[in-house]
Amino acid sequence: MQHVSVIGSGTMGNGIAHTFAQYGFDVSLVDTQPAALERAIVTIHANLDRQIKKEILTDDEKGRTLARIRTYTDLNDGVRNADLVVEAATENESIKVTIFKELDRLCPGHTVLATNTSSISITKIASATQRPDRVIGMHFMNPVPVMKLVEVIKGYLTSSDTTDMITTLSRKLDKVPVEVNDYPGFVANRILMPMINEAIYALYEGVSDAEAIDNVMKLGMAHPMGPLELADFIGLDVCLSILRVLHEGFGNPKYAPCPLLVNMVSAGRLGKKTGFGFYTY
Template sequence: MQRISVIGSGTMGSGIAHTFAQYGFDVALVDISAAALTKAQATIASNLDRQIKKEIIAETEREDILGRISTYTDVDKGVRAADLIVEAATENEQVKLSLFEQIDKRCPQHTILASNTSSISITKIAAATQRPEQVIGMHFMNPVPVMKLVEVIKGYSTSNDTTNKVTALAMQLGKVPVEVNDYPGFVANRILMPMINEAIYTLYEGVADVEAIDTVMKLGMAHPMGPLQLADFIGLDVCQAILQVLHGGFGNPKYAPCPLLVNMVIAGKLGKKSGQGFYTY
């Protein structure tokens, strides 16, 4: 697999495109918004400059990496030559199902279709296509160029061949692939999101303030970032969406989003990306 299409140019999509290009792959970065693509290119360039300062890459590599990334606002053109498509669009089930139905009809028969979803069923996504055995989850962590983990999620019909190819590909990117099965939240978010939700409840019930909660978890549990700050970086709307998937999938009230989280999302306080969440940015 040499030609990679990434659908969605937000934080995760731009990071995935950056990482593939850094490791020598040709990348088509696709988004319906030209402005979003321009912003993504600027972000990737800035992150490459940071890598140069940290001596992760040489300065001479910068332009080659950027040159491997082409941008498209037309999905059909962006996926027509892909060996692998990694979808990194918004965490919305209907958006993803519609997108996979579309790209399944537009890309070559051999193309593997991967989703970077945080929680939505790979089996359900695969059912929207005519190639369920070639659909898989490839859940990168943020920031993608830095974080080593990739959750490789097998849907009900995902073939061993597809799983093996994606696992090998993740290793080519310098990542550590971990194979998991297709249940709500997979592993990472099934464990992480209840912790974040409980931290929000701890604030909601007045047990302690934001900085106190985060400080306890950083100093007491050796977490590099407190759960409330982490929620801000993930996006409070994304946290709510994942919790809703967990709640719906398991039917357990412990996964229901805290009322404070729901109200903050309604108010547009989404975390770092909106400038205001539990902290001000």
């Protein structure tokens, strides 16, 4: 496997592209918006410079990493030679299903189709293709070049060969793969999102203010970031989407999103990316 195509050039997509290129893979970064691709390359430059400053990479390695990344606005051009596609588009089931239908049509027969979804059913996404045995979840953590975990999520029909290949590949990226089965939220977000939701409820019910709630978790539980700050970093719209997947998937009221979160998303206060969330940026 040598050629990897990454679909979506946002925070996760550019981080995934950066990581594959850093470890010697040829990468096609695909996005319908040229401006988004330009921003992605600027971000990758900055993150590589950060690695140089920390003496993780050299200037020469930065140059070789950037040389391995090509950008495309046309999906067909971006995936025609792919051995692996990693989709990192918006966390929306219908969008992902539509993309996978197209990927199945355009990609070579041997191509493995992976999704970076943080909560949506791999089995449902795979059902849009004629190759469900070669569809898998590859859920990276943010920031991708730094965080070690990759959740490797097996759909109902994902083959053992595909799972083994993605597990081995994750290790080649100096990541730690953890295999999980295809249930709502997988492991990471099934545990994380209820914690974030409970922190929002604590704020909503006036138990304490945002900074105090975060300090309790940072100082008392040794979390590097408080749950409300983390929610801002993830994006409140993403948190809401994942909670709705959990709520619908399990039918359990404990996953119901806090009304404060719903209102903030409706108001466009989505966290760091909009400048306003539980904190001002």
